[in-house]
Amino acid sequence: MQKSSTTSKILLDFDPEAANLLPALKKINVAFRYISEVDAEKVAEYFELPLAKVYETASFYDLLETKKPAILEIEVCSGGDCTLGESAGIIKEIENRYRIKTGDEFNPKVRLKKISCLGRCSEGPIMIVNGKVYEKMTASGVHKILGEWG
Amino acid sequence: MRNPKIITEHWGKIDPLKIEDYLNVGGYAALKKFIAKMDPQKALDEVKISGLSGKGGAGFLTGAKWEIVAKQKGEKYFICNLDESEPGTYKDRLIAENNPQILLEGIILAALTVGAKKSYIYLNGNFEKAREILERAIEQAKENKFLGSKILGSKYLLEIEIFSGAGAYICGEETALINSIEGNRGEPKIRPPYPTEAGLFGKPTVVNNAETIANVPWIIQNGGGRYSECATKLFVLGGAVKKRGVAEAPIGTTMKKAIEELGGGMQRGKDFWFAQVGGAAGRLYLEKELDAPITGSGAILVVDKTANLYDLLLSWTGFFRRESCGKCVPCREGTFRLNEIVERLADGEISDRDKEAMLDILWTLENTTFCPLGKFAATAVRDAVDKLGVVSTNYE
Ligand SMILES: Cc1cc2nc3c(=O)[nH]c(=O)nc-3n(C[C@H](O)[C@H](O)[C@H](O)COP(=O)(O)O)c2cc1C
Ligand code: SF4
Ligand code: FES
Numbered sequence: 001m002q003k004s005s006t007t008s009k010i011l012l013d014f015d016p017e018a019a020n021l022l023p024a025l026k027k028i029n030v031a032f033r034y035i036s037e038v039d040a041e042k043v044a045e046y047f048e049l050p051l052a053k054v055y056e057t058a059s060f061y062d063l064l065e066t067k068k069p070a071i072l073e074i075e076v077c078s079g080g081d082c083t084l085g086e087s088a089g090i091i092k093e094i095e096n097r098y099r100i101k102t103g104d105e106f107n108p109k110v111r112l113k114k115i116s117c118l119g120r121c122s123e124g125p126i127m128i129v130n131g132k133v134y135e136k137m138t139a140s141g142v143h144k145i146l147g148e149w150g
Numbered sequence: 151m152r153n154p155k156i157i158t159e160h161w162g163k164i165d166p167l168k169i170e171d172y173l174n175v176g177g178y179a180a181l182k183k184f185i186a187k188m189d190p191q192k193a194l195d196e197v198k199i200s201g202l203s204g205k206g207g208a209g210f211l212t213g214a215k216w217e218i219v220a221k222q223k224g225e226k227y228f229i230c231n232l233d234e235s236e237p238g239t240y241k242d243r244l245i246a247e248n249n250p251q252i253l254l255e256g257i258i259l260a261a262l263t264v265g266a267k268k269s270y271i272y273l274n275g276n277f278e279k280a281r282e283i284l285e286r287a288i289e290q291a292k293e294n295k296f297l298g299s300k301i302l303g304s305k306y307l308l309e310i311e312i313f314s315g316a317g318a319y320i321c322g323e324e325t326a327l328i329n330s331i332e333g334n335r336g337e338p339k340i341r342p343p344y345p346t347e348a349g350l351f352g353k354p355t356v357v358n359n360a361e362t363i364a365n366v367p368w369i370i371q372n373g374g375g376r377y378s379e380c381a382t383k384l385f386v387l388g389g390a391v392k393k394r395g396v397a398e399a400p401i402g403t404t405m406k407k408a409i410e411e412l413g414g415g416m417q418r419g420k421d422f423w424f425a426q427v428g429g430a431a432g433r434l435y436l437e438k439e440l441d442a443p444i445t446g447s448g449a450i451l452v453v454d455k456t457a458n459l460y461d462l463l464l465s466w467t468g469f470f471r472r473e474s475c476g477k478c479v480p481c482r483e484g485t486f487r488l489n490e491i492v493e494r495l496a497d498g499e500i501s502d503r504d505k506e507a508m509l510d511i512l513w514t515l516e517n518t519t520f521c522p523l524g525k526f527a528a529t530a531v532r533d534a535v536d537k538l539g540v541v542s543t544n545y546e
Contacts (some may be wrong), residue, residue, distance in 0.1 A: 021333035025276070026316055028263030047333075060335040063275045077446035079237040080430060080451045081388040083465040088458065116319060117430075118276050118468050121386075122394040124522070129194075 006031065007039050011046045021047055025058050034065035041079065062115070071109040072149055076137075077126040079117025085125035090138035153380045158398040161248040166283050172251035178296060180367035181255055184262065184463045185302045188370070192221055193263040197366065199348065199374030205383065206231055206322070206359030207428070207447045219354045227355040228266040229331075230257050230363055232273045233315055233322035234282070236429035237469060239449040239458045241384040241396050242360035246273075246280040249364075250287035254310065256363035258369055261308050264356050268309050270359075272327050284312055312341040318461040319473035320523055324349075324357040330351035337477045338521040385444060387413040389452035390420045406440040408450055416478065420454035424538065427451075431470045431526030434533035460496035463534060467492045471528035481524035482508060484515045487530065495541070505541045 010027050014020040021043075029038050035043075035058050058064050076091050077081075091102055094112050101120040102112045120126055123135040127142065129149055137145075165181035172178070184193055198213030219226055230253070234242040245253055260268045273281055288310055291297045299307040313331050320326045321336040330336035349355025365536055369377045381401045388394050392414030399412055405425055409415065416422055426432045428446035435442070444450060453462070455480050467489035474485040488511050491504050512535070515528035534540040 014358050018333035019331055022316060022330065023314065026314065056335055057333060060318060061275075061315075062472075064316055078465050078468055080426065080462060080465055081238055081394075083461050084451070084453065084457055088461040088464070114468060114472075116235065116317075116472060117239075117244050119234060119240035119274070121238055121240065121388050 005043050008046075011042065016047045018047075021049070021054070021057060022061070025054075025064055029064050033069050034067060036068070040066070048101070067105065068108075072110040072146075073130050074112045074146070075115045076108065076112070077118055077120075078114040079121060079124070081121035082117070082124035082126055086137070086139050088144055090099040090125060090127060090137055093139045093142050094146070096107055097143065126140060127146040153154075153382055153400045154368075156377075156382050156400050156510075157245060157252065157384060157422050158248070158396075159363045160252075161244070163454075164249065166248060166250050167286055169251055169287065169294060172249065173510070176371075177367075178255055178294075179249050179368040181258055181296060182302065184259055184370055185304045185306070190220060190263045190265065193225065193259065194257065196374040197263070197278075198370055200369045200377040201374070201381070202362065202364075202365055202369060202377065204359055205361035205447065206293050207236075207446075212358065215265050215346060215358075217258070217424075219266075219356050224355045225353045226264060226266040227350040227353055228257065228264060228269040229324075229327065229350065229357045230269065230271045230360055231322060231324065231327065231357050232271055232277070232360045233324055233327060234274050234277075234360070235315075235317075235319040236431065236447055237465075238388050238426075239386055239447050241275070241386050241448060243277050244396050245364050245384075246277070246284055247362055250283050251259065251291065252364050252367060253284075253360055254287055254291050254296070255394070256366040257310060258291075258301070258308055258361055259366045260356070260358065262301075262306050266356070267307055269311070270331060270350070271312045272321070273312055273314050274315050279353045281312060281314060288312070293459055304384070318475070319469075320475045320521075323521060323523070326521075327357065328355065337475045338523075340520075347459040367484075383444075383448055384447040385412055387440060387452070388449065389425075390422075390454035391415065392417055393451050393472060394402050396406060402443045404441050404443050405435060405450060409440070413450075415454065416452070416454065417532055420456065423453050423455045423457060425450055425452050426530060430466045431523075431529055433529055434537055436537060455457055459534065459540065461491045461540065463531065463540070464489070466530045467527070470523070474523065474527070478520040480514045481515055481519040481521075481527065484511045484519075484524065485527050487511055488515070488527065492531075500541070508541065 009091045040054050042056045078125045098110050125137045127134045201472045202212040204210045232242050261405040278431045315321050318336045321330045323338050325339035326336040345355040382398050386396050392416040398413040426475050427450050470485040474481045476482045491508050494500050512528045512532050515524045
């Protein structure tokens with residue numbers, strides 16, 4: 001099936017009302033990991049909104065991506081509780097492993113992002129790799145997990 | 151009188167996916183009582199007598215808020231705020247995951263009391279499990295005629311819809327939340343008009359925190375007078391305590407008591423340094439200040455002497471830098487620069503100019519931002535400066 005036809009299909013699940021814009025964008029984001037320009041245009045057309053308005057909403061939220069994601073997207077919780085755990089050490093370990101800096105966006109293979117508390121503090125520190133959540137992380141434990149992701 | 155467990159009584163004992171379990175422990179008795187023996191005015195009176203106050207942080211009197219909306223005619227909305235993205239806080243998520251029906255019963259009672267026929271649960275976009283549980287719970291409540299048209303055969307009707315957020319702390323602020331449901335960027339709106347006058351889609355709207363709402367069935371069932379004598383609060387314990395997690399205890403519980411009794415005391419070998427109360431936006435308290443009651447949303451992070459303060463400063467300032475919605479300059483620029491200065495501070499490269507700038511930025515955040523987030527961004531750093539001497543001392 002072509003990607004474009006799938007986006008249109010996703011949109012058909014929603015009445016083109018204001019309150020459905022964010023839910024529709026989220027669903028597209030889940031399906032394709034981000035909202036491409038082509039998809040944003042389809043959404044604008046479907047909801048009869050200017051493209052700029054769709055981007056305005058899409059770019060606002062952490063859970064929506066408007067840029068093509070890297071192959072490996074690593075997120076580490078930097079909330080207070082995870083920080084008292086080891087999240088700062090975990091971040092350093094990952095930066096060293098891939099020779100990257102947190103927040104840099106130009107590497108198409110791997111990206112590391114600090115994220116806000118997910119409300120799972122008692123199971124922290126929390127690391128997320130391409131959407132999969134890992135609990136009770138340690139700095140030394142990151143290599144085994146990341147090794148599994150190639 | 152011993153404080154009852156108003157919200158957590160059945161946690162872990164009932165299956166959140168089975169409405170029968172909730173019914174078997176007396177669930178929906180309050181709604182049945184409302185339909186059979188009460189009317190909205192009577193229910194409003196009970197909530198006013200109860201003294202129930204908001205658990206989302208600001209502590210506004212719930213009865214007073216409801217009354218403003220109840221008095222108005224026409225279309226209205228009731229919104230349950232389950233955005234809960236304050237770092238270190240997850241009490242509302244646990245309510246939804248452990249006893250979703252108590253929350254629904256509360257929403258139904260609240261909505262019928264204020265005269266709303268449509269209600270939204272604004273759910274944090276990361277709470278997938280809570281979403282599944284709530285969806286199921288809504289279906290079961292409908293099957294049992296607690297929701298939909300002609301609730302329990304009466305003239306009342308209500309529809310509840312879950313609206314999932316998409317990761318933005320500011321969307322917990324009620325006007326930003328409303329913008330978000332309306333499909334806009336989740337930026338705060340100017341007030342007045344308040345949501346109680348012109349809220350969702352311009353209609354009078356009550357926004358209540360999930361924990362606030364979960365108290366309502368008990369109040370209706372047992373009376374506002376009794377509630378006022380034994381009200382409780384959920385506290386979230388984190389950091390260097392033995393038992394991390396959520397516990398229910400009397401309103402007014404002191405920090406000391408919470409740490410020792412609810413948290414089981416300090417972890418072995420760790421010495422208390424300070425506590426942060428209320429998430430990343432929370433004040434810092436030293437040992438000598440722990441006799442004060444816990445205020446705000448109820449989260450308490452216990453920091454011990456081995457902690458790296460710079461890592462925490464980076465955590466707080468990084469959070470607000472990411473979460474500033476960007477609508478007003480003092481907050482957008484201030485949170486960004488504060489985080490940069492803290493990065494230099496952590497690297498040991500802070501200059502005298504930085505120190506001065508830091509104090510200027512804190513003042514600007516405290517006094518000039520459009521919504522409370524700006525002030526929140528300054529709180530912990532301000533206390534770190536004033537109480538822990540963060541710019542004047544070198545921690546190692
Ligand atoms: C930046 C910011 C974030 C907020 N986040 C939340 C939240 O996650 N949950 C919540 O219930 N209230 C939050 N609030 C408070 C809401 O604006 C509102 O006061 C509350 O939902 C009212 O409910 P209550 O009266 O039952 O406490 C936040 C406020 C601000 C300024
Ligand atoms: S204070 Fe910050 S969060 Fe609030 S409106 Fe201004 S930029 Fe947005
Ligand atoms: S601090 Fe990491 S999940 Fe809460």
